[in-house]
Amino acid sequence: EKEGLLVKVEGKVTRIDGQNIFVNDGTGESRVYVEGYIGSSKNPGVADEWKTRINVGDKVSAIGLASEDPEGHRLRVRDSAEIENLSSNKVTGVSLDKTSAELEVNETLELKATITPEDATNKEVTWASSDEK
Numbered sequence: 001e002k003e004g005l006l007v008k009v010e011g012k013v014t015r016i017d018g019q020n021i022f023v024n025d026g027t028g029e030s031r032v033y034v035e036g037y038i039g040s041s042k043n044p045g046v047a048d049e050w051k052t053r054i055n056v057g058d059k060v061s062a063i064g065l066a067s068e069d070p071e072g073h074r075l076r077v078r079d080s081a082e083i084e085n086l087s088s089n090k091v092t093g094v095s096l097d098k099t100s101a102e103l104e105v106n107e108t109l110e111l112k113a114t115i116t117p118e119d120a121t122n123k124e125v126t127w128a129s130s131d132e133k
Helices: none
Strands: 005-017 020-024 029-033 059-069 072-077 083-085 093-096 113-116
Parallel strands (some): 029 072
Antiparallel strands (some): 005 020, 005 059, 020 029
């Protein structure tokens, strides 16, 4: 008979070895296992997408099934979106170096964006305009 428990672990990533993320929750090291075919419901079609988000030293939480394999006890993740990086520093604001400008036809203007806080994890800016021209 096989059975398992759905559990959550939260702690600091101490090492990453292949498909294993080792997390210390303060009581010892736990192994979080991500089977190679397991994808992310938030980013489908990208293999091992968690590897771009999770690094040694990050504080993470992971949800999965407690089980055992030949390497020992593990938390087997069902969806890599359930591995969350709690170290992420979210953007709280974006400001531009100019608040208004007048341009002639075919003239261009470069805007500089400043992201706050300075140590935000993802500072990518997507520009959009309501003027389709």
